[in-house]
Amino acid sequence: MGEFAKNLIKARSEAGFETAYKFYHRNGGRRHFPFTFVHYTRIEKGGSLPRPEWIEPVFVALRLLPTQLEARNLLRSFISDLLGGEKNAGYILAPLLSGAKPEDEKFDPMKLMKSAHSVHLTPDEFAVMTGNEAAYWCAEALFNEADAFTSVELAEKTGFKAGEVLAALNALVAAGLVIKAGKGKYRCRYEGKFFTYPGRLEGMGKFLDKAREYWEKAAKKEGRIFFERLGLIRTTESAISGYRLNLAQAVDSANACIVNRSGPDTAFFLIESRIRKIKRF
Numbered sequence: 001m002g003e004f005a006k007n008l009i010k011a012r013s014e015a016g017f018e019t020a021y022k023f024y025h026r027n028g029g030r031r032h033f034p035f036t037f038v039h040y041t042r043i044e045k046g047g048s049l050p051r052p053e054w055i056e057p058v059f060v061a062l063r064l065l066p067t068q069l070e071a072r073n074l075l076r077s078f079i080s081d082l083l084g085g086e087k088n089a090g091y092i093l094a095p096l097l098s099g100a101k102p103e104d105e106k107f108d109p110m111k112l113m114k115s116a117h118s119v120h121l122t123p124d125e126f127a128v129m130t131g132n133e134a135a136y137w138c139a140e141a142l143f144n145e146a147d148a149f150t151s152v153e154l155a156e157k158t159g160f161k162a163g164e165v166l167a168a169l170n171a172l173v174a175a176g177l178v179i180k181a182g183k184g185k186y187r188c189r190y191e192g193k194f195f196t197y198p199g200r201l202e203g204m205g206k207f208l209d210k211a212r213e214y215w216e217k218a219a220k221k222e223g224r225i226f227f228e229r230l231g232l233i234r235t236t237e238s239a240i241s242g243y244r245l246n247l248a249q250a251v252d253s254a255n256a257c258i259v260n261r262s263g264p265d266t267a268f269f270l271i272e273s274r275i276r277k278i279k280r281f
Helices: 003-014 020-026 037-044 052-061 069-082 086-097 109-117 123-129 133-143 151-158 162-174 205-222 237-257
Strands: 118-120 178-182 185-188 194-196
Touching (some): 020 037, 123 162, 133 151, 162 185
Parallel strands (some): 118 194
Antiparallel strands (some): 178 185
């Protein structure tokens, strides 16, 4: 087995996918990946290397940015295997990388949290969840609660009509995201987990746009800006590209603040991280 295959399996496991089957199919299968599952298993077993143009969809499915340490290790091992081993790769690449400062490998609590406690929604699950506003907020309500609720209780919590909530719950049950808990109550199938959307996977943008619509509609009713910080700088695209990881880690770390029971001061907070190119100068 080559180094790329070993690092791929490690990155896949740390992303929260216990098996190659779950990684491939929960990320949409052929809708996202430009290769079959059989071909992917050959890659994991070290029988073949992915084509260079396949690297990006693999990284997207792993929820990795190119600047992250895991991504850099994958890229290094990919090039090493492609060039016939570390000796050849070192001889060819050393002159090009001699000035590069390697990123420190340090303990990342969020990596551990992701691998043990994250659930990556499949494209089909996300499509059902965002199918309508009632389904979306019922899903979010149950994803973020340890308790079970009746359709009437969820209607009171979400502000939708009982009939809309019941229809939404039936769709979520059929999708396998919600289960019946007895006595007319429903709860999330996954307890004590946090969820990631497949918004960056191929064809998922329209469903993420729906979720954004629901956020904005809710924010107009009762939301407010809780905190904002802006900065305008001039820099290079390569430098700002490397900086993306800082923002991604900051957003991910907010998962440590999650509480799974409602209280007098609990609410849904939308945490956004965005870099915009404004003007050439």
